[in-house]
Amino acid sequence: MLSQKFLKIWFAGELDEKAVEHLKRKLGEALARRERRILLRFYLEEGSHESYYDALRNILLSNVSLSVVVEERPASELERDLEKASGEEFLLVLGRGASKPSRSAGLIVEEVGGDARE
Amino acid sequence: MPENKLDIILTTDRSMMTTHHGKEFLGFMATGPAVGMPERLWMWIACPKMRTDSAGRPWQAPYALRKLEALLQDRGYNAAVIDPDHVNKYLADAKILMLSHHDYFALCPPSSEWWVVTKKEPVNSKSFRSFMDGLNLAEAKRRGLKIIVGGPAAWQWLYKPDLIERWGIDTIVDGEGERVVTGLVERVYAGEPLPRYVFVGPSDVPSIEEIPLIKRPSINGLIEIMRGCPRGCKFCSVTLRPLRHIPLDRIEKEMLVNVEGGVESGILHSEDILLYGAMGLKLNPDALIKLHQLARRHWKSIAWSHASLAAVKNAEEEYHLISKIMEIVKSGGQDYLGVEVGIETGSVRLARKIMPAKSAPYPPEMWPEIVEDAFAIMHENNIVPAATLILGLPEETPDDVMKTAELIDRLRPYRSLIVPMFFVPMGILKNKDWFTDVKVTDEHIEVMRRCLWHSIYWAEKILSEFYLRNPKYFPLRWMLQLFLKYATYKGRLIERKLGLTPLGRREKYGEEVLAAAQ
Numbered sequence: 001m002l003s004q005k006f007l008k009i010w011f012a013g014e015l016d017e018k019a020v021e022h023l024k025r026k027l028g029e030a031l032a033r034r035e036r037r038i039l040l041r042f043y044l045e046e047g048s049h050e051s052y053y054d055a056l057r058n059i060l061l062s063n064v065s066l067s068v069v070v071e072e073r074p075a076s077e078l079e080r081d082l083e084k085a086s087g088e089e090f091l092l093v094l095g096r097g098a099s100k101p102s103r104s105a106g107l108i109v110e111e112v113g114g115d116a117r118e
Numbered sequence: 119m120p121e122n123k124l125d126i127i128l129t130t131d132r133s134m135m136t137t138h139h140g141k142e143f144l145g146f147m148a149t150g151p152a153v154g155m156p157e158r159l160w161m162w163i164a165c166p167k168m169r170t171d172s173a174g175r176p177w178q179a180p181y182a183l184r185k186l187e188a189l190l191q192d193r194g195y196n197a198a199v200i201d202p203d204h205v206n207k208y209l210a211d212a213k214i215l216m217l218s219h220h221d222y223f224a225l226c227p228p229s230s231e232w233w234v235v236t237k238k239e240p241v242n243s244k245s246f247r248s249f250m251d252g253l254n255l256a257e258a259k260r261r262g263l264k265i266i267v268g269g270p271a272a273w274q275w276l277y278k279p280d281l282i283e284r285w286g287i288d289t290i291v292d293g294e295g296e297r298v299v300t301g302l303v304e305r306v307y308a309g310e311p312l313p314r315y316v317f318v319g320p321s322d323v324p325s326i327e328e329i330p331l332i333k334r335p336s337i338n339g340l341i342e343i344m345r346g347c348p349r350g351c352k353f354c355s356v357t358l359r360p361l362r363h364i365p366l367d368r369i370e371k372e373m374l375v376n377v378e379g380g381v382e383s384g385i386l387h388s389e390d391i392l393l394y395g396a397m398g399l400k401l402n403p404d405a406l407i408k409l410h411q412l413a414r415r416h417w418k419s420i421a422w423s424h425a426s427l428a429a430v431k432n433a434e435e436e437y438h439l440i441s442k443i444m445e446i447v448k449s450g451g452q453d454y455l456g457v458e459v460g461i462e463t464g465s466v467r468l469a470r471k472i473m474p475a476k477s478a479p480y481p482p483e484m485w486p487e488i489v490e491d492a493f494a495i496m497h498e499n500n501i502v503p504a505a506t507l508i509l510g511l512p513e514e515t516p517d518d519v520m521k522t523a524e525l526i527d528r529l530r531p532y533r534s535l536i537v538p539m540f541f542v543p544m545g546i547l548k549n550k551d552w553f554t555d556v557k558v559t560d561e562h563i564e565v566m567r568r569c570l571w572h573s574i575y576w577a578e579k580i581l582s583e584f585y586l587r588n589p590k591y592f593p594l595r596w597m598l599q600l601f602l603k604y605a606t607y608k609g610r611l612i613e614r615k616l617g618l619t620p621l622g623r624r625e626k627y628g629e630e631v632l633a634a635a636q
Binding site for chain 1 (some may be wrong): 273276277279280282293297298301302305311313314315316317318319320321322
């Protein structure tokens with residue numbers, strides 16, 4: 001299953017209520033488009049553990065139909081991963097407090113709350 | 119397997135790695151805390167230690183672990199199921215520790231209910247925690263051990279981030295693992311990072327051919343005959359997966375693995391045994407007869423894991439199938455058959471809302487009648503059901519709960535155990551509010567005490583006339599009878615404390631209802 005095609009969403013920033021709702025909506029849209037699998041990659045700041053799981057649970061438990069893979073990466077790796085991922089298709093969702101990536105050409109970026117830092 | 123070296127250890131704690139003395143139903147005791155006796159004695163009754171070989175491989179192991187073991191061995195990995203008492207000696211060399219459980223943290227029913235009622239942590243959760251804390255994980259993790267957890271209770275880890283951190287859990291796999299696990303193992307071998315969580319959706323469940331055959335015995339000879347369920351009840355996760363009927367030749371091969379491994383009785387496992395071979399919800403008598411003839415040929419005694427009450431009624435009324443199956447069962451000298459059934463609710467309104475197809479081929483409006491008719495059919499045919507019902511379903515009203523209480527009263531004449539369970543969000547209701555003790559109402563208490571007295575009344579008869587009749591079980595029977603006396607005493611005490619009119623004069627209550635029914 002892991003080698004199959006996944007719809008990819010990367011998320012950076014604060015996983016607050018708005019972000020959770022946004023990602024849940026993304027799952028719903030994916031399902032409506034008859035996607036079967038979705039990969040959610042979270043870029044996490046140090047120490048965001050407990051609230052992250054509360055939010056994650058909220059997102060994951062709203063789904064029963066899609067296969068979901070959740071990956072976690074340190075927030076500091078985002079820029080490097082974006083460099084490496086050039087040519088890959090994915091959606092980057094920026095939550096509150098996330099810095100806008102220096103490379104944005106060819107990227108589909110959505111902002112939640114609209115206060116991502118330049 | 120090279121002596122004391124394994125790349126992949128598959129295991130679980132003692133509450134799962136046990137034969138329950140060959141009496142699967144005693145496993146229910148592992149979902150509660152020790153009541154009225156020391157915990158060690160409770161554990162001995164519910165979860166005695168498993169016999170192992172010198173390498174620590176258990177004689178019998180949970181079916182899901184056996185499936186994974188077969189899958190990994192078929193792909194050439196040095197993997198084996200290991201008894202929890204022997205895991206430490208393999209940790210120094212292992213690359214992966216794989217865990218499975220029905221209820222890691224006692225959050226599933228009925229564990230969660232016993233916890234709420236007794237205010238004491240059930241032994242399954244305590245046993246798992248003490249197992250994990252007893253492993254030399256720190257050193258193994260430093261060396262690079264990866265821990266992958268799965269099984270039907272995998273979702274519970276999402277509520278335990280502190281324990282994910284403490285034990286260094288790498289990946290949670292929620293759902294049927296056949297198409298995922300080898301991919302994860304390959305990543306570990308390649309030194310690639312693992313995902314934190316994998317949910318296997320309906321389109322990624324394995325086909326029948328992808329489901330491996332077990333290579334060593336499963337606990338109490340349990341064999342899966344179907345996966346998935348077509349009834350679509352909203353509180354159930356199994357129903358979200360496609361329905362697959364395992365062909366008889368594959369079932370027979372697994373039966374033989376068990377029999378050759380010394381496990382001579384078995385449990386047919388499905389969410390609804392009577393739907394084996396069915397076209398949708400239309401029963402297939404021929405497939406069921408062949409299945410039971412096969413089981414009769416190979417097993418000393420046969421049990422069912424689950425059956426639906428609508429199918430019991432339909433099978434008997436339309437095809438006399440329950441009588442026919444019991445003729446086959448009894449032809450081997452066995453005089454009863456145990457099964458778990460779901461009443462869920464006595465309310466037609468709720469039945470219509472949350473489980474409209476559970477009553478099929480009958481309409482949901484008939485649900486209470488279906489339950490009573492099915493209980494009567496089972497009683498007449500010596501099928502002993504352990505029934506469950508759900509309290510605290512979303513949108514439940516006090517009237518719904520009283521309808522359930524009334525139904526339990528009507529079931530009094532029928533030999534059975536009835537266990538109330540608190541709603542736990544699974545299936546498509548899994549994002550609903552959790553039912554907690556603060557929401558326990560007077561009506562819930564009415565249902566709970568009716569279940570208690572019903573089950574105490576019948577448990578003594580079931581123990582002495584059916585379940586533990588064999589003299590080798592006398593010590594166990596004696597201890598359980600003592601426990602029943604204690605439960606009676608406690609039940610009466612609680613009723614008095616709550617100022618409730620006692621239902622608890624169990625002989626009197628039982629006889630009165632029986633007389634009324636006759």
